């Protein structure tokens with residue numbers, strides 16, 4: 270009889286120990302989002318990430334939005350946010366390919382994983398071991414392809430002939446450099462077309478506007494201009510509008526802010542490339558979850574989509590969803 274009771278007690282004890290062990294849920298994944306600058310693109314990226322985080326039970330915090338595009342500011346804001354809370358992973362749009370390598374490597378060495386969204390560090394290839402191959406993955410637009418597509422569109426608009434101006438941000442912003450390269454390559458396919466000047470605006474709209482006004486004066490026969498991101502394109506649109514050259518000078522804009530879509534509607538801009546920042550944000554959270562919660566392997570590079578807004582599809586019902594949210 271005593272043996273029977275002993276066995277019963279042992280069985281109860283083992284069951285309780287087993288159920289205690291099994292029922293312990295792993296703590297929720299904690300992700301910190303570090304945007305590049307305060308603008309509708311990064312705000313829309315955050316919206317997509319937040320929606321996916323809610324679906325997966327992930328805790329997502331956002332660091333303060335930098336007011337200007339600057340590596341020192343971004344690192345200071347990032348480190349301040351990391352000092353306040355423990356995170357499993359940082360999803361960041363690094364504002365400089367080289368300056369952010371060391372600060373992010375130190376964070377990675379502290380056990381906080383990194384995913385880059387939109388912009389990259391180093392050459393962006395995280396498969397080949399290097400000083401910058403530590404991020405789990407990169408998620409972003411195919412910027413070279415988008416640049417080439419806009420060049421083709423503008424070439425078609427101007428009869429495949431004439432002089433073109435490009436206004437972009439900084440030489441160490443991976444995305445806008447890729448767009449510029451794609452656009453230049455695209456224009457080079459048309460023997461009667463030529464890029465006559467490329468200006469860097471430091472991601473400041475007022476600088477982009479002033480530079481564009483100067484280019485329009487220096488090259489009165491310009492037939493087209495390309496802006497490689499939100500502040501470049503909005504600055505170009507401002508300048509072309511001021512000079513009354515809308516229509517005479519075709520404008521290829523990058524990023525579907527409400528302002529640029531309005532400019533497309535009023536004829537100041539001829540085509541707008543819309544990235545899918547919400548998709549970018551959602552993919553970053555989803556792949557962080559796959560890697561760190563589910564322990565699955567993930568690709569070193571994931572490409573999110575883009576599409577063109579043109580006067581002919583601007584009012585199509587399905588397009589409104591691709592306009593970036595206002596910050």
Ligand code: T6T
Pocket residue numbers: 305308310311387388442444445497498499500523524544
């Ligand atoms: O075009 C986006 C982003 O893709 C790029 O990396 C930097 O500029 C924007 O944030 C718009 O300001």
